[in-house]
Amino acid sequence: MGRAATATINLDAFRHNYRLAKSVAPEQKAIAIVKADAYGHGAVKLAFALENEADAFGVACIEEAIELREAGIKQPILLLEGFFTEDELPVISDNNFWCAVHSLEQIDIIARSQLNQPVNFWLKMDSGMHRLGVSPQDYRLAYDKLRSLPQVNEIVLMSHFADADAFGSAITAQQISCFEEISRDIDAPVSIANSAATMEHTSTRREFQRPGLMLYGSSPFEAAQPMAEQLQPVMTLTSEVIAVRELGPGDGVGYGHRFVCDGPTKVGTVAIGYADGYPRHAKDGTPVLVNGQRTRIIGRVSMDMLTVDLTHIDDARVGAKVELWGDNLLAAEVAPYCDTVPYTLFTGITRRVHKKYIG
Numbered sequence: 550m551g552r553a554a555t556a557t558i559n560l561d562a563f564r565h566n567y568r569l570a571k572s573v574a575p576e577q578k579a580i581a582i583v584k585a586d587a588y589g590h591g592a593v594k595l596a597f598a599l600e601n602e603a604d605a606f607g608v609a610c611i612e613e614a615i616e617l618r619e620a621g622i623k624q625p626i627l628l629l630e631g632f633f634t635e636d637e638l639p640v641i642s643d644n645n646f647w648c649a650v651h652s653l654e655q656i657d658i659i660a661r662s663q664l665n666q667p668v669n670f671w672l673k674m675d676s677g678m679h680r681l682g683v684s685p686q687d688y689r690l691a692y693d694k695l696r697s698l699p700q701v702n703e704i705v706l707m708s709h710f711a712d713a714d715a716f717g718s719a720i721t722a723q724q725i726s727c728f729e730e731i732s733r734d735i736d737a738p739v740s741i742a743n744s745a746a747t748m749e750h751t752s753t754r755r756e757f758q759r760p761g762l763m764l765y766g767s768s769p770f771e772a773a774q775p776m777a778e779q780l781q782p783v784m785t786l787t788s789e790v791i792a793v794r795e796l797g798p799g800d801g802v803g804y805g806h807r808f809v810c811d812g813p814t815k816v817g818t819v820a821i822g823y824a825d826g827y828p829r830h831a832k833d834g835t836p837v838l839v840n841g842q843r844t845r846i847i848g849r850v851s852m853d854m855l856t857v858d859l860t861h862i863d864d865a866r867v868g869a870k871v872e873l874w875g876d877n878l879l880a881a882e883v884a885p886y887c888d889t890v891p892y893t894l895f896t897g898i899t900r901r902v903h904k905k906y907i908g
């Protein structure tokens with residue numbers, strides 16, 4: 550009943566991808582990154598899919614962590630960006646969350662906090678991304694200060710890469726050597742690898758990996774990569790054709806008539822649009838599957854609908870199945886047509902899209 554726009558989430562694929570991430574360093578830990586509602590897939594459902602398996606989960610903020618705890622997730626949960634306000638610290642302590650620390654000011658705040666039990670802090674170094682983290686110059690000082698505090702249990706040394714998805718990146722090499730130089734004399738576990746580093750940069754596989762995107766079956770690399778081929782898409786976004794019309798040369802399609810037919814064209818209208826999270830800036834020619842056959846978007850994506858070329862599609866009538874991305878069409882292939890990356894396609898999916906969990 551109702552509108553067909555559906556994101557089918559394959560929990561077996563999610564588990565498979567986590568196991569793959571884990572397999573590169575089985576003795577170490579892999580934190581399943583489920584921030585932003587598990588990249589738009591539904592954090593509670595996905596965390597439960599790894600309930601007895603993931604070493605820990607990673608989220609962006611305390612609201613996301615509390616959501617998982619209240620749902621019954623027992624594993625450690627890491628706040629990747631730490632605390633935003635002082636009053637979070639007692640909540641972090643009481644819930645046994647792990648918490649990033651990214652500035653000297655935050656260490657002063659921790660020093661004056663009243664906590665029921667000491668917290669595991671992840672001291673973040675700005676090794677070159679220049680977004681968050683203590684500078685390399687201040688890092689040792691920050692570590693010693695943090696280590697001296699009674700509010701602190703274990704400390705993990707952490708950093709994040711700016712360019713790990715580019716093969717042979719000089720930026721990544723510099724970040725690794727900066728991090729190694731500063732952290733060499735500190736006896737503490739290390740976490741620096743995101744998906745791209747987990748997949749490609751062997752030397753970054755340390756005590757804790759932090760795979761995100763790869764768990765959702767999407768490669769951070771544009772080019773082919775051996776592990777990328779083993780990933781399985783988790784989200785398949787589908788809908789249906791709700792109208793079909795035959796147009797002729799010179800006929801325009803949709804808002805602004807962005808697409809104009811150059812010959813006899815069969816056009817299908819599909820029940821999905823930018824209010825569902827399908828990008829409005831998808832160009833003419835963006836790939837899409839109808840009845841499992843490849844065709845293209847023609848005309849501007851509107852709020853609730855988009856239009857596709859059915860001219861050469863067999864059996865293309867009202868009710869035909871449309872796959873926007875997923876099992877048979879990688880989000881990574883669609884993304885460049887929308888001037889973006891799979892991350893924004895997944896996280897952009899809105900509440901109106903039915904979510905169906907399988908596996």
Ligand SMILES: *Cc1c(COP(=O)(O)O)cnc(C)c1O
Nearest residue numbers: 582629709743744759760761762
């Ligand atoms: C989001 C995030 C990750 C995961 O990144 P992917 O590219 O999705 O693997 C890892 N670490 C931090 C600090 C993050 O914010």
